[in-house]
Amino acid sequence: MSRIEHFQYDNRIVRAFGVASFIWGLVGMLVGLIMALQLIYPNLNFSAYGIPFFSFGRLRPLHTNAVIFAFVGNGLFMGVYYSLQRLLKVRMFSDFLSWAHFYLWQLVILGAAFTLPLGMTTSSEYAELIWPLDLLITVVWVLFGINMFGAILKRRETHLYVAIWFYIATWVTVAILHIVRSFELPYSLTASYPLFAGVQDALVQWWYGHNAVAFFLTTPYLGVMYYFLPKAANRPVYSYKLSIIHFWALIFIYIWAGPHHLLYSSLPDWVQSLGTVFSVMLIAPSWGGMLNGLLTLRGAWDRVRQDPVLKFMVVAVTAYGMATFEGPMLSIKTVNAISHFTDWTIAHVHVGALGWNGFLTFGMLYWLWPRMYKTTLFSTNLANIHFWLGTLGIVFYAVPLYWAGWTQYFMWREFTPEGTLAWGNFLDTVLQILPMYAIRAVGGLLYFVGVCIGVYNLFKTAAQGSFMANEAAEATAPERRVVPLAPGEHWHKWIEGRPMQMLLWSTILIAIGGIVQIVPMVFIESQVPKIASVKPYTPLELTGRDIYIREGCVGCHSQQIRPFRAETERYGEYSKSGEYIYDRPFLWGSKRTGPDLARQGGKYPDSWHYNHMIEPRTMSPGSIMPQYPMLAENKLDLSLLPKKINALRSLGHPYPKHFEDIAVTEAHKQAKAIAQNLKEQGVEDEGMEQTEMMAMIAYLQRLGTDIKAQKTATK
Amino acid sequence: MYKYLLQSIEGIAWFGTAALLIFFVVFCVALWRAFSSHNDEMQYMAEMPLKD
Numbered sequence: 162m163s164r165i166e167h168f169q170y171d172n173r174i175v176r177a178f179g180v181a182s183f184i185w186g187l188v189g190m191l192v193g194l195i196m197a198l199q200l201i202y203p204n205l206n207f208s209a210y211g212i213p214f215f216s217f218g219r220l221r222p223l224h225t226n227a228v229i230f231a232f233v234g235n236g237l238f239m240g241v242y243y244s245l246q247r248l249l250k251v252r253m254f255s256d257f258l259s260w261a262h263f264y265l266w267q268l269v270i271l272g273a274a275f276t277l278p279l280g281m282t283t284s285s286e287y288a289e290l291i292w293p294l295d296l297l298i299t300v301v302w303v304l305f306g307i308n309m310f311g312a313i314l315k316r317r318e319t320h321l322y323v324a325i326w327f328y329i330a331t332w333v334t335v336a337i338l339h340i341v342r343s344f345e346l347p348y349s350l351t352a353s354y355p356l357f358a359g360v361q362d363a364l365v366q367w368w369y370g371h372n373a374v375a376f377f378l379t380t381p382y383l384g385v386m387y388y389f390l391p392k393a394a395n396r397p398v399y400s401y402k403l404s405i406i407h408f409w410a411l412i413f414i415y416i417w418a419g420p421h422h423l424l425y426s427s428l429p430d431w432v433q434s435l436g437t438v439f440s441v442m443l444i445a446p447s448w449g450g451m452l453n454g455l456l457t458l459r460g461a462w463d464r465v466r467q468d469p470v471l472k473f474m475v476v477a478v479t480a481y482g483m484a485t486f487e488g489p490m491l492s493i494k495t496v497n498a499i500s501h502f503t504d505w506t507i508a509h510v511h512v513g514a515l516g517w518n519g520f521l522t523f524g525m526l527y528w529l530w531p532r533m534y535k536t537t538l539f540s541t542n543l544a545n546i547h548f549w550l551g552t553l554g555i556v557f558y559a560v561p562l563y564w565a566g567w568t569q570y571f572m573w574r575e576f577t578p579e580g581t582l583a584w585g586n587f588l589d590t591v592l593q594i595l596p597m598y599a600i601r602a603v604g605g606l607l608y609f610v611g612v613c614i615g616v617y618n619l620f621k622t623a624a625q626g627s628f629m630a631n632e633a634a635e636a637t638a639p640e641r642r643v644v645p646l647a648p649g650e651h652w653h654k655w656i657e658g659r660p661m662q663m664l665l666w667s668t669i670l671i672a673i674g675g676i677v678q679i680v681p682m683v684f685i686e687s688q689v690p691k692i693a694s695v696k697p698y699t700p701l702e703l704t705g706r707d708i709y710i711r712e713g714c715v716g717c718h719s720q721q722i723r724p725f726r727a728e729t730e731r732y733g734e735y736s737k738s739g740e741y742i743y744d745r746p747f748l749w750g751s752k753r754t755g756p757d758l759a760r761q762g763g764k765y766p767d768s769w770h771y772n773h774m775i776e777p778r779t780m781s782p783g784s785i786m787p788q789y790p791m792l793a794e795n796k797l798d799l800s801l802l803p804k805k806i807n808a809l810r811s812l813g814h815p816y817p818k819h820f821e822d823i824a825v826t827e828a829h830k831q832a833k834a835i836a837q838n839l840k841e842q843g844v845e846d847e848g849m850e851q852t853e854m855m856a857m858i859a860y861l862q863r864l865g866t867d868i869k870a871q872k873t874a875t876k
Numbered sequence: 877m878y879k880y881l882l883q884s885i886e887g888i889a890w891f892g893t894a895a896l897l898i899f900f901v902v903f904c905v906a907l908w909r910a911f912s913s914h915n916d917e918m919q920y921m922a923e924m925p926l927k928d
Contacts (some may be wrong), residue, residue: 172911322924388925397922402910409906413899542917634928673898677891 166317166638168252171633173495174259177430179526181267182235182618186267186522188274189227190609192786196220197602199787201595206787209584209776211794214278216787218713222289223277228514231270233378236522238266238305238717240385241530245309248325248388250318250636254311258304265301269294278709281351282330285366286344286744287373292353302339303646306332313660317636319661323404329660330412330667334376337672341679342369348808349801352707356812357401359741360428360485363749368675369417373417376671378513382521383411383450386478389525393470399456407449412667414443416674421492424501425723426749427738430862432678433494439674440492447485454478469544473524480516484509485818502596502719502753505566508559515555515608523547530619533627543618545613554608561597561604568594569753574727580799582730587756588781596787616725634863695867697814698860700802700824701831705860707805708853709748710867719750720759720864733760733865743814755786760865767835768842770858792854793846797832799825831859 168860199205199217204215213219242259246252253259272294274284282289290298309332313325342365343354356366391398398404420428420436452734455478458465465471487509491500500506531538538544572590575583584590698706709715722728736759741747751759765773775793777786803821810816829850835858836850849855 244925248924250928318924320921320924322921391922391925397919397926401918401922402913404908405910406903410903413902670899670902673895677895681891694905752918 164638167633167635170246170634171242171252171256171259171630172628172632173630174253174256174263175239175529176533177260177263178235178242179241179529181263182239183232183526183612183619184524185227185235185270185521186612187609187616188427189224189232190605190612192220192224192227194602194605194609195223197598197605200432200598200604200785203787205703205784209788209790211791213280213712213791215691216681216712216789218716218740219278219280219711220786221713221716222282223274225287226273226277226289229373229377230273233382233514233518233522234266234270235517236525237331237377237381239260239529240389240525241309241381244324244385244388245312245328246306247634248322249312249319249553250634251312253285253314254308254315258308258311262301262305262308265297269297269301276351279421280713282710282713283345283353283355284710284713284715284748285342285355285362286370288339288366288369290487291351292343292345292347293350293581295339295345298339299343300745302332302336306336310660310664315353317639319639321663322387323398323401323408324384324387325660326663326667327380327387328406329664330671331376331381331384333664333668334372334380334412334416334671337668337675338369338372338376341365341675346808346812352570352801354745354805354808354812358745358749358812362745362747363423363426363741364420364428364432364753365679366747367422368679371419371422372416375411375418378518379447381413382518384476384520385525386450386454389528390457390474390478392476393468393524393528394458394461394464396457396459396461399453399459403453404811405447407446407453409448409670410446411443413670414439414446416671417678418443418488418492420750422677423749424492424494424497425555425725426721426739427736429738435678437492437494444486445487448482451478451482451485454481458486469538469541469548470524470528472545473520473527473551476522476548477517477524480512480520480555484513484517498723498725499570501564501723502751502757503566503569504562504752505570506599507605507752508562508566511562512555512559514858515551515558519608519612520551524610526615526619529790530622531626534623534628536622536626539618539621539625543614543774547615547618550607550611550614554604554606554611557604557607558601559604560751561600565594565601568597573726573731576727582727585731587731587753588784591754591785592783633767655739664864688741690737691742692737692868695740695742697809697816698863699827699831700799700806701828701859702863703805703809703860704797704799704802704828704853704859705856706748708792708857709860710746715748715750717750717752717754717786719753719757721749722757722759722863728757732757734868737868740865743809745809745812755768755844758861758864761861762864762866766842767838767858769843770861771839771844771854774854774857792857793849793852796851796855797828797856798826799854802828828856832856835859 178196195205196217208216242253245659273290276294277289281291282290309328344354346356347353355362387398387404417435419441419442420432424433424437455475458471458475465475490496491509527538527544569590572584572593577583624801722732722735729735769780772790773781776788776790777784802824806816806821806824835855839849
């Protein structure tokens with residue numbers, strides 16, 4: 162005889178994550194808006210006034226981390242904590258763990274907000290945080306996992322609804338992604354070098370990066386969509402069968418898509434092809450999710466007209482469909498040849514981020530707040546205004562960037578009838594798209610204003626209501642934890658009642674893709690043909706490279722020349738994988754706001770670089786690059802050089818024994834030589850050889866100079 | 877530590893083939909069983925969010 166148990170759902174933790182989500186959302190989007198304006202008004206970098214913290218290159222990871230991990234991260238925790246309790250009819254496993262999760266996650270974010278503007282970064286996209294924060298993230302994720310799985314094991318509803326499978330897959334995969342991407346060797350309290358170098362680093366990075374999109378931005382949000390959309394529409398999901406099929410397909414296929422970020426790069430062809438094929442296949446399970454969401458509203462479309470929550474959710478799911486069609490298209494090599502390194506990629510990202518993640522978060526917030534405060538939404542009018550501002554914002558954001566992307570493509574590849582580049586000066590292609598950048602900033606502003614209105618609406622809603630910290634609930638205590646299949650019962654019910662098996666099988670499936678793509682790359686020497694003339698960086702060049710990373714130059718400058726005639730004409734010999742074996746981390750970049758620098762070495766005299774770094778517009782009139790006058794003033798800090806050399810040597814760089822003892826002297830020697838060069842070229846500043854500028858010039862002048870003509874030799 | 881932990885792996889093509897086959901089989905099974913499932917069970921699961 163089963164008895165009725167009375168318990169309470171924890172709403173406080175849901176509210177906490179919700180508040181954190183919209184506050185960090187405001188911060189992250191404001192940073193994005195500032196960056197959009199910096200592209201049009203380079204003075205807004207403030208580096209001209211000697212302030213290094215807010216330049217575009219340093220702000221970029223702050224923006225991406227804030228919107229992904231702080232805004233969406235807290236949003237997904239809000240959705241998970243609310244829905245998991247109610248779907249399983251159980252309170253979270255431990256209130257202490259709930260709050261430990263909450264506060265430690267905010268601590269990670271504060272750590273990011275502090276370290277990233279200081280230039281402490283690994284430069285790996287969406288994994289920029291330094292190693293102590295990586296450790297903290299691991300702790301938080303484990304606590305979250307214990308809390309979540311503890312609740313699952315204590316559940317009163319024995320069947321696991323589809324949202325729960327998505328949460329399980331999310332937890333497992335993010336854990337694996339984070340661990341593998343964080344394989345690094347620290348050489349100081351705030352810095353490390355990655356285990357992988359060059360091509361392998363690139364592959365691991367984009368296996369990670371795309372799956373961060375898949376398992377942090379997609380699967381948990383599909384999970385919350387499967388809960389909140391039916392709740393808001395008061396109708397069951399369109400097809401449960403479809404959710405079964407698309408779940409398994411999605412988690413398997415998504416993992417392989419990473420190489421689509423590396424098409425036409427020096428990544429081996431077979432890996433690129435795998436990435437393309439699986440990315441295209443991914444349309445099916447992604448659209449399965451979209452269709453399930455939209456078709457749930459069959460017969461309820463009139464309610465969408467009246468209810469802002471449903472409006473946000475419909476646009477969110479539609480944007481999800483658009484982004485998951487566009488993404489596979491961009492993964493086709495011919496299309497990617499057009500889009501890669503252009504603003505089309507940025508447009509694509511933001512359709513998904515602003516549309517799917519942003520709007521679904523707002524839909525959840527607008528639905529949750531009145532319920533948790535036992536009142537109605539303060540103003541439906543304001544919510545509708547937010548909706549329209551946001552939607553217009555997305556359009557004004559994406560469309561100009563589509564235009565800019567195509568403009569870049571056409572201009573970069575255009576040849577004159579005589580066979581030379583029509584737009585040989587990269588800067589001309591930048592100036593051409595500045596009006597589009599301006600409209601994009603307007604789009605971002607509209608979206609941001611909408612969010613501000615939304616936050617105001619939520620505050621007023623809370624003020625007029627009374628918060629229900631703990632929500633009473635009751636359910637029958639289950640007699641058994643695991644439900645054996647009765648005759649005729651569906652097989653999937655078997656696994657729905659067995660969360661541990663679900664966990665195990667999800668892990669196996671997602672691991673397969675990673676192992677197949679990464680293991681051969683790591684273990685097989687022949688995957689990266691070596692080039693005999695490629696040598697490790699000198700101590701001064703290493704220092705310069707680390708300054709390049711600190712300033713976030715990789716945010717605007719790529720270092721990967723594709724095998725297209727337009728690129729080899731403009732930049733030089735296309736990039737070979739063997740050139741990057743000492744690049745820790747790799748710096749191929751994802752975007753060309755400025756020109757590719759892979760063969761920058763020897764193109765311009767040292768004095769050109771000196772003047773260009775201090776004020777780019779002296780060498781490139783009209784340039785939008787930030788100024789870096791501090792490089793000519795900051796004293797060169799070589800104290801960590803011995804530690805860097807040791808770390809790199811243990812990772813395989815062939816620095817001679819005891820080289821760390823002479824590294825500092827070597828660096829000073831090279832700096833002096835460069836300073837001498839500069840003097841001869843007419844630069845008359847005092848004390849140049851002591852400045853960071855020497856290191857930067859050394860690094861830039863080294864780029865791409867190791868290979869001579871077509872000579873490639875394997876050791 | 878070494879840059880390359882092993883010097884060679886022979887014949888790794890089976891990695892990809894096996895993975896593809898596993899997925900194909902699992903997917904076909906999932907498809908078949910999903911379509912042969914009972915509607916009332918599916919209905920029960922689908923209505924779960926509405927029951928709290």
